[in-house]
Amino acid sequence: xxxxxxxxxxxxxxxxxxxxxxxxxxxxxxxxxxxxxxxxxxxxxxxxxxxxxxxxxxxxxxxxxxxxxxxxxxxxxxxxxxxxxxxxxxxxxxxxxxxxxxxxxxxxxxxxxxxxxxxxxxxxxxxxxxxxxxxxxxxxxxxxxxxxxxxxxxxxxxxxxxxxxxxxxxxxxxxxxxxxxxxxxxxxxxxxxxxxxxxxxxxxxxxxxxxxxxxxxxxxxxxxxxxxxxxxxxxxxxxxxxxxxxxxxxxxxxxxxxxxxxxxxxxxxxxxxxxxxxxxxxxxxxxxxxxxxxxxxxxxxxxxxxxxxxxxxxxxxxxxxxxxxxxxxxxxxxxxxxxxxxxxxxxxxxxxxxxxxxxxxxxxxxxxxxxxxxxxxxxxxxxxxxxxxxxxxxxxxxxxxxxxxxxxxxxxxxxxxxxxxxxxxxxxx
RNA sequence: GUGGCCAUAGCUCAAUGGUAGAGUCCCAGAUUGUGAUUCUGGUUGUUGCGGGUUCGAGUCCCGUUGGUCACCCCA
Numbered sequence: 001x002x003x004x005x006x007x008x009x010x011x012x013x014x015x016x017x018x019x020x021x022x023x024x025x026x027x028x029x030x031x032x033x034x035x036x037x038x039x040x041x042x043x044x045x046x047x048x049x050x051x052x053x054x055x056x057x058x059x060x061x062x063x064x065x066x067x068x069x070x071x072x073x074x075x076x077x078x079x080x081x082x083x084x085x086x087x088x089x090x091x092x093x094x095x096x097x098x099x100x101x102x103x104x105x106x107x108x109x110x111x112x113x114x115x116x117x118x119x120x121x122x123x124x125x126x127x128x129x130x131x132x133x134x135x136x137x138x139x140x141x142x143x144x145x146x147x148x149x150x151x152x153x154x155x156x157x158x159x160x161x162x163x164x165x166x167x168x169x170x171x172x173x174x175x176x177x178x179x180x181x182x183x184x185x186x187x188x189x190x191x192x193x194x195x196x197x198x199x200x201x202x203x204x205x206x207x208x209x210x211x212x213x214x215x216x217x218x219x220x221x222x223x224x225x226x227x228x229x230x231x232x233x234x235x236x237x238x239x240x241x242x243x244x245x246x247x248x249x250x251x252x253x254x255x256x257x258x259x260x261x262x263x264x265x266x267x268x269x270x271x272x273x274x275x276x277x278x279x280x281x282x283x284x285x286x287x288x289x290x291x292x293x294x295x296x297x298x299x300x301x302x303x304x305x306x307x308x309x310x311x312x313x314x315x316x317x318x319x320x321x322x323x324x325x326x327x328x329x330x331x332x333x334x335x336x337x338x339x340x341x342x343x344x345x346x347x348x349x350x351x352x353x354x355x356x357x358x359x360x361x362x363x364x365x366x367x368x369x370x371x372x373x374x375x376x377x378x379x380x381x382x383x384x385x386x387x388x389x390x391x392x393x394x395x396x397x398x399x400x401x402x403x404x405x406x407x408x409x410x411x412x413x414x415x416x417x418x419x420x421x422x423x424x425x426x427x428x429x
Numbered sequence: 430g431u432g433g434c435c436a437u438a439g440c441u442c443a444a445u446g447g448u449a450g451a452g453u454c455c456c457a458g459a460u461u462g463u464g465a466u467u468c469u470g471g472u473u474g475u476u477g478c479g480g481g482u483u484c485g486a487g488u489c490c491c492g493u494u495g496g497u498c499a500c501c502c503c504a
Binding site for chain 1: 430431461462463464477494495496497498499500501502503504
């Protein structure tokens with residue numbers, strides 16, 4: 001049997017339902033924040049990704065030459081596509097723009113916990129506003145995305161920093177701005193690296209580890225940058241329980257220019273659940289200077305998030321319920337006597353026309369088996385069609401209550417649905 | 430890209446180098462108009478794939494594919 005390619009997944013119905021549950025929460029919250037959905041092509045010219053820093057990213061592309069001799073690649077991220085779209089039709093859109101997208105992305109690297117070769121991401125970008133208010137709006141959005149999946153402040157938290165904090169730190173010590181990227185790499189790795197290695201890397205900068213520790217231990221007011229304003233904003237939204245200001249968060253990439261953040265699970269069992277930050281120069285860079293907009297963007301991945309939702313009992317229960325409800329019929333039509341199959345089919349059609357989810361046995365089956373099937377499918381009701389026709393026995397499977405109703409009335413009964421408010425899914429925690 | 434561990438029925442797992450098994454699931458019946466439990470019977474495998482050692486390999490060796498975890502990297 002041919003297996004799936006490494007790092008790629010089959011989505012069986014239960015997996016698809018779980019994925020759709022997360023996507024539905026993402027869409028719902030993004031729209032609540034006034035974001036509009038967009039998308040781009042999955043296949044792009046390799047050139048689009050070479051423009052941006054290159055290096056590791058280009059090395060991990062799924063790339064090939066198409067029949068038109070074009071060098072193409074499956075998209076590893078969305079930002080370059082977004083930048084092109086903005087640059088191409090910039091004047092059409094009133095700023096600031098709030099755009100989001102949900103789609104799959106591809107990176108050819110060894111898979112490990114929380115990281116596959118094909119994965120889904122929600123990308124949210126706020127384009128054309130460089131204020132701390134925009135930073136805070138995006139962080140608040142990230143928090144609400146997590147909360148909508150049932151996660152609480154005991155399950156996750158957001159670590160926030162402003163890269164400018166470090167630029168000021170370096171400037172105050174007379175260190176040239178050109179050396180900032182190298183320095184930020186050291187900070188980025190500080191949690192994973194042995195202290196003596198970090199100390200050795202800091203030596204060329206003339207910075208003692210103790211000095212660094214003292215600096216990072218300062219309160220937000222002393223750290224400076226946009227952090228004070230961001231904190232005040234989040235406080236007004238009553239979100240500070242979710243946020244930790246932490247200078248160690250700088251994000252690996254070179255293009256971030258201001259506030260950055262990462263979302264982690266409290267137990268710290270997994271890699272970041274989401275991450276992003278301000279990149280005020282990138283759209284200009286990618287559009288060859290044609291368009292310049294201060295922008296704040298972040299992404300949430302499906303792999304790590306679903307791992308966490310499945311690992312925590314209270315979110316796993318929600319996910320499970322949503323997964324079951326996704327395909328559960330409102331009514332399972334039980335046919336006790338094949339002589340009434342035509343009537344049963346008529347009833348099935350009427351119920352479906354009324355918008356109900358309806359299933360029934362395609363071939364003759366024992367009644368006990370039909371009820372088992374109804375149960376297994378998670379049906380809310382069974383409608384028993386037999387010699388009481390033109391009446392049917394409507395049974396609520398959970399309570400086992402039965403009532404005799406005229407078949408013609410069945411599609412009109414508003415309560416013949418097991419889903420209730422499911423269409424919108426569970427609300428925020 | 431580097432390294433560790435793993436791969437046996439649909440699923441979870443057994444099997445001193447010596448006849449491939451159990452539980453579960455599924456199917457049928459006990460029960461010809463009602464879901465649970467119980468009981469009875471039944472289906473299910475090129476032991477991931479390819480070589481090698483051996484009288485004999487699920488088991489030992491080599492390779493390979495996939496899974497998993499860590500490193501690298503993290504858009």
